Amino acid sequence: MARRTTKAKAKDNGPEFLDTLRELSRERGIDEEFLFEAIEAALISAYKRNFSAAQNVRVTLSRDTGHYHVYAIKTVVEETEDEITEISLAQARTIKADYEVGDVIEIEVTPANFGRIAAQTAKQVVVQRIREAERGIIYEEYQSRESDILTGLVQRVENRNVFIDLGKTEAVLTPAEQIPTESYAHGDRIKAYIVEVKKTNKGPQIVVSRTHPGLLKRLFELEVPEIQEGIVEVKSVAREPGNRSKIAVWSKDEAVDPVGSCVGHRGLRVQAIVDELGSEKIDIVKWSEDPAKFIANALSPAKVVSVAVNGEEKVSRVVVPDYQLSLAIGKEGQNARLAAKLTGWKIDIKSETQAADEQLDEHMNEVEVESDAAFTAEGE
Secondary structure, three states: OOEEEEOOOOOOOOOOOHHHHHHHHHHHOOOHHHHHHHHHHHHHHHHHHHOOOOOOEEEEEOOOOOOEEEEEEEEEEOOOOOOOOEEEHHHHHHHOOOOOOOOEEEEEOOOOOHHHHHHHHHHHHHHHHHHHHHHHHHHHHHHOOOOOEEEEEEEEEEOOEEEEEOOOOEEEEOHHHOOOOOOOOOOOEEEEEEEEEEEEOOEEEEEEEOOOHHHHHHHHHHHOHHHHOOOEEEEEEEEEOOOEEEEEEEEOOOOOOHHHHHHOHHHHHHHHHHHHOOOOEEEEEEOOOOHHHHHHHHOOOOOOOEEEEEOOOOEEEEEEOHHHHHHHHOHHHHHHHHHHHHHOOEEEEEEHHHHHOOOOOOOOEEEEOOOOOOEEEOOO
16 A cells, blocks of 8 residues: 655745744754644644644645645545545546555645734644753753752742742752751852752652751762772761761772761861751761671760671671760760661660670670771850
């Protein structure tokens, strides 16, 4: 079955928006062919709505001149039963003698007064498709940046949700992702961690966080050149947002101190991060592949006498000097809780006096350890 087209002489009916379309395509970074195809689809809808809803038509739009043609698609039959979709063999052969039954013919049916309707309809669709394409571009841009940091201006606060202006779009900081000690006002410049990018009917929804541990990790990555270069690595992060955090770092180069690199000269590097997080205290500790050593470091600033570990159950028992017990546990258990999150081990802390009165578990091997130097940064 062949498809053949009968074409009338082209008319000078190029739409006025053709130059505008190309300019928009360049400015917005949208594929020009995508817009042409959208216009052709819009012209088909416009023709059916205004002239013949039942007719099967195809529209072509010249990419060079903007001339358009509307073609009715008809099948060649012996005798027509539906003149809208069929054409008789006899009539088809008046157009071209070699038509056969079953051929599909395209006959130009461009209405004389179609230009105004076409221009108006196509303009509306182009605007809509440009908006859709821009939303798609924004979605792809930010979807590829999940787990990264963005910077924006607080635009408004509605029902405790903070909307952040990013220029082309906005992000939302929900109450659950806000630092409890922070308040947000119009015009505030803030950094936030991209948690998720969703597609919605109104465009991409970018959900961000100020409480995610990834925010602290990315801030250190941005602030510390040794991390950017891959010499120092952030191994784990534990946060209680707005209050205190712990971060474990390790160096591939023995000559490079990972804690010192993160602290910076006179503490400038870590202080910049503390200021960004609203004076959240940050403990920077050295990571170790030895669990006992890592657990001792994680309990900084407390000094540790010994650590006994049960590797199968990931349970540890830590002994600290009597005068260090409250410091090791921390206010309301915060220091011990953060150390457990940082290491992934359950930590039971005892003073030397308490430990002397108890018998050690036979499955545990007690190891005397000396914790490495650590650093705690606090807001001024």
